[in-house]
Amino acid sequence: MNIAPPPLWALIGIALIGIAAAVRFITPILVAWFDRTRRRIPKHLHDELVALLSNRAVIDRYAPASAYMSDLDEGERRPAYKAWLSPYARAVRASVKRQPKVPKGQQFHARHQIREASRRVTIRPLTEEESKTIGGTPDPNDTYAIELLYDGHNPADIERLFPAIRSQLGLRVLERTPDDNPSAVTLIASRQPLRDSLETMSAGVEFFTEHPATSPKGLPMAFTSDGVTWSLPTHHTLIFGVTGSGKSGPLLASIYQLSPFIADGSVKIFGIDPRHADVAQFSATDLFxxxxxxxEDSIDLINEFHERMEKNIKRGLTSVEPSPSTPWHILIVDEVFALYNALKLRGKPGMSAWTNLQNVLAMGRGCGFFVIMATQFAEQENLKGLRANLVNKIVLRQESAYLNDFILGDGAAENGYDSTALRPATADNGYATAGIGFVKGEAGAPMKVKFAYLSKSDLHEFIAAHTHEEHDVLADLEDLTYRDLDDLDALPDLD
Structure with a gap:
């Protein structure tokens, strides 16, 4: 039985339907591929971008729907949205769904709206530097960077999007990265917790109880990721880190661990505090x-400290062992370069005092005179006159790659000792990175540690225990510590 071939018009119709179907289903694949190629990101990150552009809060911030309405000509029919022509089809459909009642005589340009918003948002793999800040080896499928342009908005308005972004993408981590970009904020996003092992470890006053100093020569105050206790060898020491990095940790630990030796007379400590902060709160105690x-008082104290050192040298007191008859003298300076700038403004008397401080650093070790200094501002020129005599170096999070290696040694960052790569301690990460830094003592090589800390209540008790005058210690702590001490405010209370 012969079957007649289908008519030509039917074949043409079938071919046209096939072509139309191919265009309908292949076009979305091609436009998405082209957009991924243009952005140089893999498919899974493009999917994340589309998901982000589907969020109402993000779209309303960058491309409010009202700006994408236009009037139809009289008698003109509203065209179909054709979301499939966009590389962000899901986001277009979501936007259309949020506009169910477009006014009669108007049309909503959803594809144009999403395209404009997409120009303000970038999702990309982490750079090598960003990967360093989170420790370990992040899974590229779960961890990436999000860049949000300010686009003329108040930065605070863009920051208000963070909770919506975290929820939309199902993120466990959404943290700002430290950068100097004035036009955008960059965030590290991850579905998995990102933790340096030290971030999961913390120690408060119980650390000092379990690891008391047995001699003023070594002060236990930190620990490694293996749980090994690190002690600060008592010597000239620099503590360097930005606000909130945890500089208070080693400063307060030094005072706490020295307190038994202050009590028996084998150590005497003095304090200079231009910030009226960490050290100033001890002014009414018997510790200092x-x-x-x-x-002016700083000039007097430095000169007095220097004079005491010279008297010991003249008496032949070298290689002094700490004892009540030959006590060690320790000067603690909080924000040493603020002090330096203030001394410069005093002219000759100020710079004479600075020279005396440098002399203590050069000659004090042999006769039991030491300086512990902290700063959040450091410049190469200022450090040049001090670095050689600062045997102990503690570098918490700071932002200069040059100063990192200048203080810790050439190639320190290259070998993994990179303080610029430490994540900022923020509310988002529970201040888990506060107190993490690198130390370098007489042994030579840097090592990464986390410093134990005193909670506000423990600090109050410690100060109260050493305050014997009629003095409102709690009021002082509220005035100094709770309001002004950025480093302590970055630490959780143990209670």
């Missing part, structure tokens, strides 16, 4: 011989 905050 003297605490000063003004420039």
């Amino acid at each position: 011989e003297r605490v000063v905050t003004s420039t």
Whole structure:
């Protein structure tokens, strides 16, 4: 039985339907591929971008729907949205769904709206530098960077999007990265917790109880990721880190661990605190011989400290062992370069005091005179006159790659000792990175540690226990610690 071939018009019709179907289903694949290629990102990150552009809060911030309405000509029919022509089809459909009642005589340009918003948002793999900041080897399928342009908005308005983004993408981590870009904010996003092993470890006053200093020569105050205790060898020491990095940790640990030796007379400590902060709060205690905050008083104290050292040298007291008869003298300076700038403004008396401080660093070790200094501002020129005599170096999070290696040694960052790569301690990460830094003592090579800390209540008890005058210690702590001490405010209370 012969079957007649289908008519030509039917074949043409079938071919046209096939072509139309191919165009309908292949076009979305091609436009998405082209957009991924243009952005140089893999498919899974493009999917994340589309998901982000599907979020109402993000779209309303960058491309509010009202800006994408236009009037139809009289008698003109509203065209179909054709979401499939967009590389962000899901986002277009979501936007259309949010506009169910477009006014009669108007049309909503959803594809144009999403395209404009997409120009303000970037999702990409982490750079090598960004990967360093989160420790370990992040899974590229779960961890990536999000860049949000400010696009003329108040940065605070863009920051308000963070909770919506975290929820939309199902993220466990959404943290700002430290950068100097004035036009955008960059975030690290991850579905998995990102933790340096030290971030999961913490120690408060119980650390000092379990690891008391047995001699003023070594002060236990930190630990490695293996749980090994690290002690600060008592010597000239620099503590360097930005606000909130945890500089208070080693400063307060030094005072706490020295307190038994202060009590028996084998150690005397003095304090200079231009910030009226960490050290100033001890001014009414029996721990310090003297605490000063003004420039004039600082000049007097430095000169007095230097004079005491010279008397010991003249008496032949070298290789001094700490004892009540030959006590060690320790000067603690909080924000040493603020002090330096203040001394410069005092002219000759100020710079004479600075020279005396440098002399203590050069000659004090042999006769039991040491300086522990902290700063959040450091410059190469200022450090040049001090670095050679600062045997102990503690570098917490700071932002200069040059200063990192200048302080810790050439090639330190290259070998993994990179303080610029430490994540900022923020509310988003529970301040888990506060107190993490690198130390370098007489042994030579840097090592990464986390410093134990005193909670606000433990600090209050410690100060109260050493305050014997009629003095409102709690009021001082509220005035100094709770309001002004950025480093302590970055630490959780143990209670």
